[in-house]
Amino acid sequence: MTAQSAKEVEQARIDSLGPDFGPLFRHIETDLYSLRTLWRIYVSFFGTSKERVELLNKTSGLTAFVLEKTLFESALMALCRMTDPPNARGGKNTNTTIRRFSSFLTDHAAKESLENLITDAVEAVRFARSWRDKKIAHSDYDVRVKQATLDHASQRKVSDAIDAIAAVVRWVGHECLNTDLVTHPIHRRSNDEVQFIKHIFLGQLKENELEEQHRFLTKSGEYEKAKQLSTLPDWVTYRPPERMDG
Numbered sequence: 001m002t003a004q005s006a007k008e009v010e011q012a013r014i015d016s017l018g019p020d021f022g023p024l025f026r027h028i029e030t031d032l033y034s035l036r037t038l039w040r041i042y043v044s045f046f047g048t049s050k051e052r053v054e055l056l057n058k059t060s061g062l063t064a065f066v067l068e069k070t071l072f073e074s075a076l077m078a079l080c081r082m083t084d085p086p087n088a089r090g091g092k093n094t095n096t097t098i099r100r101f102s103s104f105l106t107d108h109a110a111k112e113s114l115e116n117l118i119t120d121a122v123e124a125v126r127f128a129r130s131w132r133d134k135k136i137a138h139s140d141y142d143v144r145v146k147q148a149t150l151d152h153a154s155q156r157k158v159s160d161a162i163d164a165i166a167a168v169v170r171w172v173g174h175e176c177l178n179t180d181l182v183t184h185p186i187h188r189r190s191n192d193e194v195q196f197i198k199h200i201f202l203g204q205l206k207e208n209e210l211e212e213q214h215r216f217l218t219k220s221g222e223y224e225k226a227k228q229l230s231t232l233p234d235w236v237t238y239r240p241p242e243r244m245d246g
Helices: 006-017 021-046 050-083 098-104 108-124 126-136 155-176 192-219 223-229
Strands: none
Touching: 006 021, 006 155, 021 050, 021 098, 021 155, 021 192, 050 098, 050 108, 050 126, 050 155, 050 192, 098 108, 098 155, 108 126, 108 155, 126 155, 192 223
């Protein structure tokens, strides 16, 4: 069986759901796949074991902090986008959101069933909207000075919210496309994030080994050999010059 291209899948959605619902649904599908991939990387790095977190922090605490913050906030923003109101600032339906789905259904019972799932998803994402509105997209001053708090956020809440959105997508697949959709992306290299961790781990072992060799050579007076051990290509060690004020 030959895999369909992205264009072929989009056309299949249009053929089944129509020229308006089809492209909208396909965009939500791809957004969901992207979010699941992002979230899998986040959990692999920061939600699997303390040893992995310690490894990343030991490699570069600042980089690990930025990665964790960026991945987590990106996941929250994606949840909000997919469950935003249909209308952008009271205008026409321009937001790419699951909350537009039921408007394309005519059967009352089906519409009610779908709207119940959408309501569950919107409620599951409510905590993320607090973060989006008061911290990520905007900066609420009371939150900044700790006179107000954000809704509690956790890995479990993010995972549950993603699954709630996936339930909406799967319902459309089952009821409107007559198929059981898989909402988890299938990657040719499904262990990419593990390879990343593996290379960092092996790199640290190698660095420790080189440091030990460097100390031995230096102690033995073989300074040139010691220097060569720490010689790396410029593209590895290069950092863009920082611009200074003034």
